[in-house]
Amino acid sequence: MNSTSSIYLLRVVASRYHQLRRLWGIYLLASGLSVSTASSTILLQDDFSSDTVGGYATGWAVTPGNTNAQWLIASDPTSPENNVMTTPGGTTRTTNQQYRLSASSGSVPGLKLSFRFNTSGVGTGWNLRWYLESGTLNSAAFYTPGYGFALSSSSVQINSTSGGGTSTDQGSATIVGSALSLAPGTILSGWNTVDFLWTSDGSISTLSLTLNGEVLMTLTDSTHVTPSVRTLRVDNFLNNSTSGGTTGLALLYDDFQLQSVPEPKVSIVLLPAIGIGLLLWRRRARLTV
Numbered sequence: 001m002n003s004t005s006s007i008y009l010l011r012v013v014a015s016r017y018h019q020l021r022r023l024w025g026i027y028l029l030a031s032g033l034s035v036s037t038a039s040s041t042i043l044l045q046d047d048f049s050s051d052t053v054g055g056y057a058t059g060w061a062v063t064p065g066n067t068n069a070q071w072l073i074a075s076d077p078t079s080p081e082n083n084v085m086t087t088p089g090g091t092t093r094t095t096n097q098q099y100r101l102s103a104s105s106g107s108v109p110g111l112k113l114s115f116r117f118n119t120s121g122v123g124t125g126w127n128l129r130w131y132l133e134s135g136t137l138n139s140a141a142f143y144t145p146g147y148g149f150a151l152s153s154s155s156v157q158i159n160s161t162s163g164g165g166t167s168t169d170q171g172s173a174t175i176v177g178s179a180l181s182l183a184p185g186t187i188l189s190g191w192n193t194v195d196f197l198w199t200s201d202g203s204i205s206t207l208s209l210t211l212n213g214e215v216l217m218t219l220t221d222s223t224h225v226t227p228s229v230r231t232l233r234v235d236n237f238l239n240n241s242t243s244g245g246t247t248g249l250a251l252l253y254d255d256f257q258l259q260s261v262p263e264p265k266v267s268i269v270l271l272p273a274i275g276i277g278l279l280l281w282r283r284r285a286r287l288t289v
């Protein structure tokens, strides 16, 4: 581009500032829409419809070294024909870990874990912790790099997991940012829907936890900037005050979906070129009328 055309372009941009802003807004909107409609790859999904009530959930297992009972399939108390997965429950105090290996996602721009949970049988003495980890577990207390979240009836936090590089390094989970107190009633008495999103632009990760359609927590972290997952892992804690049946005092889970998602900022790099191109096309079209 020579100096004359450069000056011409600057004049066009200056004279069409408001149009350019509008085009920018339109493109941002289109970019946002493209994120939600761009192809996502489902890495894992499970609604337990092919499992048998009273049996084990296919593909789910007790974390190695954990002595607690494996989770079972139960009927949804609000919709008996629907199969759900339930923690053992029914004991005074239960800590329990389960995991499910998925096919390796490789390195992807983002990961999204979604599921439903129901705490109607466990009062307020519970918490659940879900992690997307890049390694495989070989011990009940063995973490590998990734991110996850912890949720209770009164608080939420996002965690970074790290370490786990050798069989003698059990790794750890640490809080990223601060824990957030939840107002009473935030956790619904029936089914709740969780979406945990981990995206990265290559230099920083953005983590977001959504509960029942409302974002509870969003933060950024640079500990891990390449989303990948090999292990979907959960730790539960139940502090039941009375004994109960298998489904009476247990956390219930259903409708798991883990997908790789596109990184939302990629398409925005094209914005200036397309915006100016549209502007020049409009100006040329107007001058040639």
Ligand SMILES: [Ca+2]
Binding pocket: 047, 048, 049, 082, 083, 084, 254, 255
């Ligand atoms: Ca189901």
